[in-house]
Amino acid sequence: MTKPTIRSDHGSVQSPESPTPAVGGGQTGLTELTRSTQPVKPPELSQQLFSTPMPPKRTFAEVVAPSKAPQTASQKFFFADSPPPSIGAVLTDEKGPTLVFSDAETETLAAPFRLALVGKFSHGKPQFRHLHRLIAGLGVKGAFTVSMLNAKHVLICLSNESDFSYLWLRRIWHIQGFPMRIFKWTPSFTPTQESSIIPIWVRFPELPANLFHKDALFAIANMIGTPLQIDDCTLNQSKLSNARIGIEIDLTKPLVEGFNLQINGVTIH
Template sequence: MAALQPSAEGQRSPSEKKSFSQLFSQPATSPIKIQHVSVYKGEAAVIFSREDVDKLAAPFRWTLVGKFSHGRPSLEDTRKFFSSLNLKDQVSIGLMDYRHVLIKCTAEVDFIRIWMRGIWQLGKYPMRVFRWTREFHVHKESSLAPVWVDLPNLPIHYFDKHSLFSILSPVGRPLFLDSATAAGTRPSVARVCVEIDVSKQVVPRVWIAVEGESGFWQKIVPENLPSYCSYCWRLGHLSVDCKKNLTKPQSKRLQHGLNS
């Protein structure tokens, strides 16, 4: 697999340059119409419909954001790193700011592989990976995370993929089964990787029933559910433990001051 690589960071190769007339002769490919200007609090505003924004975001369905906290490799080295991963299809890498890179995958399998790893080591630079959403901002980490979820003592005939995806749909967006669940070789527990919004409380159980027959409550057990801070918008801790949160209890602030 070859990643998309320009000749130099931030520059187009001669073959990529387009003449002024070529730019205006390109066919219109936008999925939406030009929006009318409106006013918000006395100033100019443009208001998009949710439907239009969903259309604009659709090409980025399998897109991730890589975040470096302590320096980063050059864009060229980052692209070379992803080219070395033997991914199934193309992936394009673009710089968002000095900390963030946009990782746009073509294949869902590559998207999931890169996301599930969580942290990648690019030479001496660790890079955390988050799912891109249309609400993403470089100052606000996504609260969506891939989490393994256990369904203990689930009757074996519900181990079917579509059955499990249906059962776990109230929890988040199911991604895939683990190999033992898919093969039915571990009947004690079904295990599914689910995309979960960790800023919200996870559904603890789901009612499963057959029409005209009795049902049962199925317990939902997330594995290693990451914390999310609603104060600084970061994964890894809660707002009550946030060093930037000046509204947390005094005892918490003093404890952090002693430990820092």
């Protein structure tokens, strides 16, 4: 920390005990002024140092007592006399107690990881200290962080959806010759079990030209899964023979094999 520097240039002043200039005894002239060797303290510095009152002394109980100010998420400690945390519910059955988080609580806790991906290195991996630079070299545009989950898995938290879709839709990346498979992070993700959610590219042939609009295409893709990204040729309408959209699906749920569209009362199969 850089501390401000206070500088005072002290001059020499006349000592209170110094004799006053005298003329007499037949001699004309001034006697030499006696100069003090003790500099005078500048008034503003003296006021700053000595006018500030000392803080009142506190007892040991007051020092260790929990603060009455609102607690923040960054507080590290839990005091013994504090009330139980207001999150989760404990259920007890024949198997023992279980701490259960509600869907709303889980959604709130998982909000910072909405654009998080898991990278898995099954056959060796680069040194961790180089991973951030190497992943940035894949073409990631926005800010992101990389954290180790275990010896094979890393958590990549992205800041924009385009980077999220860009990394995930490719599924496998090679970093310094090491393959890294990409999974979507979910609140229930565990490194011992791979996620059932995967991204796929789906083609919708012979759509009417007026449906080659982002909102309409996402509505169509939503019939199958969660839309992620529209192919460039589809979005700029340079290829109207079929629309190509990246979609997220869950393999544990039944796949939608087909559906109909209706425009102006006309059904399109």
